[in-house]
Amino acid sequence: xxxxxxxxxxxxxxxxxxxxxxxxxxxxxxxxxxxxxxxxxxxxxxxxxxxxxxxxxxxxxxxxxxxxxxxxxxxxxxxxxxxxxxxxxxxxxxxxxxxxxxxxxxxxxxxxxxxxxxxxxxxxxxxxxxxxxxxxxxxxxxxxxxxxxxxxxxxxxxxxxxxxxxxxxxxxxxxxxxxxxxxxxxxxxxxxxxxxxxxxxxxxxxxxxxxxxxxxxxxxxxxxxxxxxxxxxxxxxxxxxxxxxxxxxxxxxxxxxxxxxxxxxxxxxxxxxxxxxxxxxxxxxxxxxxxxxxxxxxxxxxxxxxxxxxxxxxxxxxxxxxxxxxxxxxxxxxxxxxxxxxxxxxxxxxxxxxxxxxxxxxxxxxxxxxxxxxxxxxxxxxxxxxxxxxxxxxxxxxxxxxxxxxxxxxxxxxxxxxxxxxxxxxxxxxxxxxxxxxxxxxxxxxxxxxxxxxxxxxxxxxxxxxxxxxxxxxxx
Amino acid sequence: xxxxxxxxxxxxxxxxxxxxxxxxxxxxxxxxxxxxxxxxxxxxxxxxxxxxxxxxxxxxxxxxxxxxxxxxxxxxxxxxxxxxxxxxxxxxxxxxxxxxxxxxxxxxxxxxxxxxxxxxxxxxxxxxxxxxxxxxxxxxxxxxxxxxxxxxxxxxxxxxxxxxxxxxxxxxxxxxxxxxxxxxxxxxxxxxxxxxxxxxxxxxxxxxxxxxxxxxxxxxxxxxxxxxxxxxxxxxxxxxxxxxxxxxxxxxxxxxxxxxxxxxxxxxxxxxxxxxxxxxxxxxxxxxxxxxxxxxxxxxxxxxxxxxxxxxxxxxxxxxxxxxxxxxxxxxxxxxxxxxxxxxxxxxxxxxxxxxxxxxxxxxxxxxxxxxxxxxxxxxxxxxxxxxxxxxxxxxxxxxxxxxxxxxxxxxxxxxxxxxxxxxxxxxxxxxxxxxxxxxxxxxxxxxxxxxxxxxxxxxxxxxxxxxxxxxxxxxxxxxxxxxx
Numbered sequence: 001x002x003x004x005x006x007x008x009x010x011x012x013x014x015x016x017x018x019x020x021x022x023x024x025x026x027x028x029x030x031x032x033x034x035x036x037x038x039x040x041x042x043x044x045x046x047x048x049x050x051x052x053x054x055x056x057x058x059x060x061x062x063x064x065x066x067x068x069x070x071x072x073x074x075x076x077x078x079x080x081x082x083x084x085x086x087x088x089x090x091x092x093x094x095x096x097x098x099x100x101x102x103x104x105x106x107x108x109x110x111x112x113x114x115x116x117x118x119x120x121x122x123x124x125x126x127x128x129x130x131x132x133x134x135x136x137x138x139x140x141x142x143x144x145x146x147x148x149x150x151x152x153x154x155x156x157x158x159x160x161x162x163x164x165x166x167x168x169x170x171x172x173x174x175x176x177x178x179x180x181x182x183x184x185x186x187x188x189x190x191x192x193x194x195x196x197x198x199x200x201x202x203x204x205x206x207x208x209x210x211x212x213x214x215x216x217x218x219x220x221x222x223x224x225x226x227x228x229x230x231x232x233x234x235x236x237x238x239x240x241x242x243x244x245x246x247x248x249x250x251x252x253x254x255x256x257x258x259x260x261x262x263x264x265x266x267x268x269x270x271x272x273x274x275x276x277x278x279x280x281x282x283x284x285x286x287x288x289x290x291x292x293x294x295x296x297x298x299x300x301x302x303x304x305x306x307x308x309x310x311x312x313x314x315x316x317x318x319x320x321x322x323x324x325x326x327x328x329x330x331x332x333x334x335x336x337x338x339x340x341x342x343x344x345x346x347x348x349x350x351x352x353x354x355x356x357x358x359x360x361x362x363x364x365x366x367x368x369x370x371x372x373x374x375x376x377x378x379x380x381x382x383x384x385x386x387x388x389x390x391x392x393x394x395x396x397x398x399x400x401x402x403x404x405x406x407x408x409x410x411x412x413x414x415x416x417x418x419x420x421x422x423x424x425x426x427x428x429x430x431x432x433x434x435x436x437x438x439x440x441x442x443x444x445x446x447x448x449x450x451x452x453x454x455x456x457x458x459x460x461x462x463x464x465x466x467x468x469x470x471x472x473x474x475x476x
Numbered sequence: 477x478x479x480x481x482x483x484x485x486x487x488x489x490x491x492x493x494x495x496x497x498x499x500x501x502x503x504x505x506x507x508x509x510x511x512x513x514x515x516x517x518x519x520x521x522x523x524x525x526x527x528x529x530x531x532x533x534x535x536x537x538x539x540x541x542x543x544x545x546x547x548x549x550x551x552x553x554x555x556x557x558x559x560x561x562x563x564x565x566x567x568x569x570x571x572x573x574x575x576x577x578x579x580x581x582x583x584x585x586x587x588x589x590x591x592x593x594x595x596x597x598x599x600x601x602x603x604x605x606x607x608x609x610x611x612x613x614x615x616x617x618x619x620x621x622x623x624x625x626x627x628x629x630x631x632x633x634x635x636x637x638x639x640x641x642x643x644x645x646x647x648x649x650x651x652x653x654x655x656x657x658x659x660x661x662x663x664x665x666x667x668x669x670x671x672x673x674x675x676x677x678x679x680x681x682x683x684x685x686x687x688x689x690x691x692x693x694x695x696x697x698x699x700x701x702x703x704x705x706x707x708x709x710x711x712x713x714x715x716x717x718x719x720x721x722x723x724x725x726x727x728x729x730x731x732x733x734x735x736x737x738x739x740x741x742x743x744x745x746x747x748x749x750x751x752x753x754x755x756x757x758x759x760x761x762x763x764x765x766x767x768x769x770x771x772x773x774x775x776x777x778x779x780x781x782x783x784x785x786x787x788x789x790x791x792x793x794x795x796x797x798x799x800x801x802x803x804x805x806x807x808x809x810x811x812x813x814x815x816x817x818x819x820x821x822x823x824x825x826x827x828x829x830x831x832x833x834x835x836x837x838x839x840x841x842x843x844x845x846x847x848x849x850x851x852x853x854x855x856x857x858x859x860x861x862x863x864x865x866x867x868x869x870x871x872x873x874x875x876x877x878x879x880x881x882x883x884x885x886x887x888x889x890x891x892x893x894x895x896x897x898x899x900x901x902x903x904x905x906x907x908x909x910x911x912x913x914x915x916x917x918x919x920x921x922x923x924x925x926x927x928x929x930x931x932x933x934x935x936x937x938x939x940x941x942x943x944x945x946x947x948x949x950x951x952x953x954x955x956x957x958x959x960x961x
Contacts, residue, residue, distance in 0.1 A: 039576075046680065272791075
């Protein structure tokens with residue numbers, strides 16, 4: 001039997017506001033336990049939440065960037081459950097009336113654009129963290145994270161493969177980072193994802209029973225967990241079993257998912273409107289003001305790069321995947337005016353160096369100005385492409401400008417025809433056999449002579465001039 | 477008259493004239509406490525050292541001519557408002573050792589106005605009760621008859637004023653917890669409009685209904701207290717940013733030409749005949765003052781109690797989830813694991829009535845029951861609110877008895893929660909509607925128990941309540957009595 005996979009994702013993104021969602025505590029990651037925790041964070045008796053307006057604005061940005069309709073009025077609800085990292089015994093979230101709904105993003109699937117629906121985006125507070133003592137049966141509670149603002153982005157069950165799910169996740173991540181409302185750090189948990197996955201026989205309309213996957217802290221793990229889960233479900237169905245609705249945890253080390261709780265054990269969260277907070281009224285003027293603040297988004301930028309810089313869609317995709325990288329690229333282009341060369345150098349050498357050291361483009365030792373200068377030096381013939389390969393590596397290692405490296409190493413390209421003619425004559429004299437064979441029709445030996453010239457000039461000879469001169473000289 | 481028997485405005489006069497000092501006033505209050513507190517038990521905790529120090533500071537201010545609205549006035553605080561560095565228990569074992577690191581906004585305001593805090597007043601546990609019998613610190617007794625309850629939940633705040641163990645006090649009112657004990661103890665109690673007085677630092681019972689208000693010896697004092705308490709607070713999202721009038725200007729203004737709404741649903745069988753008689757007499761006084769009574773209807777009255785006993789417990793079940801033994805307050809010493817700790821801490825830490833309401837509320841919010849209970853109750857609440865909006869188009873204020881009966885015997889209703897709930901019959905609706913209400917003394921039963929009359933007005937019309945209550949007070953010629961202790 002052939003199966004179709006159905007996946008929907010719930011993404012939690014921590015917002016980069018300076019202060020928490022309902023108090024004035026810092027949202028800074030790290031810090032001594034409970035050093036960013038006030039009576040509101042601690043859920044002390046009598047204290048009250050006051051909404052941070054910035055949280056609404058950040059959430060509105062994401063809503064607009066994903067084509068969601070922002071509700072004119074939305075409100076907070078309490079999600080009730082007991083856990084030591086949840087100081088009030090409830091999480092303030094949104095339930096019946098979320099901030100925004102009915103959005104979408106596009107993915108490229110098999111060369112075509114596929115629309116993935118976004119059901120809703122809502123705001124909520126994060127919980128604290130528990131630390132368990134390894135030697136004693138005690139746990140510690142750190143409430144620094146309690147009250148850090150989150151948005152939850154819930155997708156429609158529109159994805160049909162783990163790969164699509166990973167793609168969708170990357171799109172959301174990219175947009176959040178572009179908007180500068182989330183740092184997107186999956187390892188530190190500022191970008192988290194739960195997945196709902198089910199399978200159904202191809203052609204069937206009804207969804208199969210789904211399982212909810214948790215604990216996947218990288219794009220790769222989301223895809224791996226989904227791949228595993230799809231196989232597991234197929235195996236069960238093919239062997240006559242039934243899928244049970246449950247929450248399963250991804251075990252990274254074992255590469256499997258394990259049942260955490262069944263539907264019967266699921267919490268009854270007893271959602272109800274939070275009486276301590278008033279509805280948020282969003283008018284058109286506010287929406288338009290936020291829309292004006294939106295930066296160019298990845299998709300638009302990608303299209304503009306292809307159109308304005310005449311680079312392949314693939315290049316544009318790589319260059320715009322990271323906003324800082326795209327800014328770097330654009331700066332290089334602005335200075336050297338060679339978009340394709342700039343794209344090759346940035347995507348090739350620069351990214352390779354950075355990836356090797358897991359370094360961020362923001363910390364790249366080669367400044368955009370240096371790279372642009374180097375590209376200009378190639379184009380005006382000062383250096384060859386081959387020389388540039390060495391120079392760019394030195395630029396990365398030392399942070400020096402290309403001209404400084406060239407001067408220091410005497411690496412200026414030899415374009416003087418007189419000097420090159422002398423070299424060529426000497427090589428022809430030293431290799432009479434090869435010269436004879438060449439003149440006898442062995443055209444392939446042309447490369448041999450080019451190599452000899454380059455060797456003799458330590459690669460500094462201008463290849464075009466060498467070609468021209470050799471052709472003339474070898475012909476006799 | 478002893479200093480502790482005087483009103484705020486009388487004391488202010490004496491203080492201003494140099495006839496007395498803040499220290500003399502607070503000493504007279506503590507002398508009274510020494511004599512009667514053992515029998516009445518208004519307080520969970522007395523703050524004598526702090527009070528004497530505050531009075532001394534007040535006297536220095538007075539000497540400098542720096543006299544604020546409550547300078548040197550001894551005020552009792554219901555133990556539901558958080559006081560920085562002073563244990564705040566909410567009448568519950570689960571908070572028996574809780575010391576807040578912050579003051580409630582009202583505490584800040586009172587202190588800034590020069591008030592001297594006498595102590596933390598007894599109350600029903602988490603304000604859940606109508607008799608102050610559910611406090612884990614023992615019952616408070618009605619000064620007019622020590623075998624009777626003082627009302628609740630702000631029973632201690634009411635008796636402290638009635639027994640002259642302070643000059644004024646602070647209570648909170650979720651379904652009548654200020655007005656009902658005020659009526660049963662023969663003092664003035666006002667529940668302001670929802671959003672008028674900050675709830676920051678008020679330990680939540682039912683957040684959409686809770687409101688802080690004053691107990692005073694007369695209506696003018698009520699106005700003085702409201703001048704200090706009312707106002708917008710950026711620390712509370714439901715606080716309302718509207719202008720606060722000088723409430724004292726409404727005192728003694730008269731009500732000629734006012735229309736007084738008499739809701740037929742509130743004058744029903746089952747009202748104690750002596751209460752009914754007292755109210756009837758009071759209505760005559762109001763008419764003599766120039767008020768014109770009009771019949772009005774609040775058609776959804778019969779649902780108020782049911783709606784209240786769904787919404788209040790629902791919110792409470794969530795509000796009280798934070799008392800889990802993890803961060804502060806009581807924690808069981810015998811837990812096997814986390815779940816066991818939660819269960820034992822809460823089983824041992826909460827009293828019966830609190831547990832009953834947590835269970836009712838949890839049930840009302842549960843999946844499958846939410847629509848039938850909480851959601852339906854919220855819809856009916858909107859209708860109740862609408863009833864008042866309609867009724868108040870036809871009149872300036874609404875007049876009702878505050879309670880159906882005078883103070884009942886201690887223990888009389890503890891085994892019958894439904895009977896107990898009925899004592900808030902006339903006060904609950906205004907919490908559901910969010911409108912203000914005041915209870916003023918309107919006489920005594922033959923047995924010498926006080927009876928209270930309630931006025932209700934539109935949102936933010938506390939001024940009207942003070943105006944009519946003051947007019948009534950001035951013209952009623954109620955015999956000045958003090959409880960014999």
